[in-house]
Amino acid sequence: SSELTQPPSVSVSPGQTARITCSGSALTRKYGYWYQQKSGQAPVLVIYEGDKRPAGIPERFSGSFSGTLITLIISGAHVEDEGDYYCYSTNNTGYRMFGGGTRLTVL
Amino acid sequence: EMQLVESGGGLVRPGRSLRLSCVVSGFIFDDYAMHWVRQAPGKGLEWVAGIGWNSDNIEYADSVKGRFTISRDNAKNSLFLQMNSLKPEDTALYFCVKSTVTTGPEGWFDSWGQGTLVTVSS
Numbered sequence: 001s002s003e004l005t006q007p008p009s010v011s012v013s014p015g016q017t018a019r020i021t022c023s024g025s026a027l028t029r030k031y032g033y034w035y036q037q038k039s040g041q042a043p044v045l046v047i048y049e050g051d052k053r054p055a056g057i058p059e060r061f062s063g064s065f066s067g068t069l070i071t072l073i074i075s076g077a078h079v080e081d082e083g084d085y086y087c088y089s090t091n092n093t094g095y096r097m098f099g100g101g102t103r104l105t106v107l
Numbered sequence: 108e109m110q111l112v113e114s115g116g117g118l119v120r121p122g123r124s125l126r127l128s129c130v131v132s133g134f135i136f137d138d139y140a141m142h143w144v145r146q147a148p149g150k151g152l153e154w155v156a157g158i159g160w161n162s163d164n165i166e167y168a169d170s171v172k173g174r175f176t177i178s179r180d181n182a183k184n185s186l187f188l189q190m191n192s193l194k195p196e197d198t199a200l201y202f203c204v205k206s207t208v209t210t211g212p213e214g215w216f217d218s219w220g221q222g223t224l225v226t227v228s229s
Contacts, residue, residue: 033215035152042202042219043152054217086152094166094212096142096154 004087004099011105018074020102022087025068030089032070034063035098038083046085047072077106109133109218111203116223119193127223129186129203134218137181140164140206142216143188145199145225155201156188159210166212171197193227200224 004024012018022032031050035043045054047063050070060075074081087099115127127143142157156167156177165177176189186203200222208214 035216037152042221043216044219045215045217048215084151088152088215090212096157096212098152098154101151 006099009103020072026091033088111220113223127188136184142204147199164210
């Protein structure tokens with residue numbers, strides 16, 4: 001498959017845990033990555049290689065992966081975490097692809 | 108600090124051409140593969156094209172193959188995207204993006220420009 005599937009939207013209250021999923025057969029062989037995009041801004045990497053956090057990304061962001069599913073977890077979501085989140089990976093032929101994106105609302 | 112600055116976007120009629128440029132600073136340009144990623148208004152991200160550090164491993168999304176050409180000039184720290192036979196569905200914000208590897212499909216995108224807007228309309 002050359003697709004990554006995400007839910008269109010996730011909504012949580014401040015302080016709650018947000019979970020955003022991404023599924024696709026490519027994820028059994030390749031790492032998944034997560035990008036955050038706030039309105040009018042370029043995307044920013046928040047998780048790489050499934051569960052690693054880049055420098056400068058708050059500890060409340062974490063990632064998990066199992067089989068064909070990867071999950072972005074925001075423990076104790078802040079209002080400023082609102083935005084669009086995209087998963088990214090490559091398939092077994094090296095084709096690069098993004099998920100359709102998930103709009104996170106924190107209110 | 109890594110900086111990627113795109114230019115060259117604008118309004119163009121269907122069937123015409125446009126050339127995007129990206130000038131980078133803050134890292135050793137010819138150590139990394141580079142890519143273009145686009146985002147149609149109100150839509151998600153779409154990878155468009157990628158090029159290895161020495162212009163090897165050039166790849167394109169199926170949606171632009173045969174119409175777009177990616178290239179780079181390492182001496183000028185610059186990345187380009189020549190877009191021919193433009194269609195209304197090519198309307199998007201085009202981001203210049205740095206990879207974490209020198210070439211090939213591994214790695215990820217760790218630095219993005221702010222994008223340049225291309226509008227294809229009659």
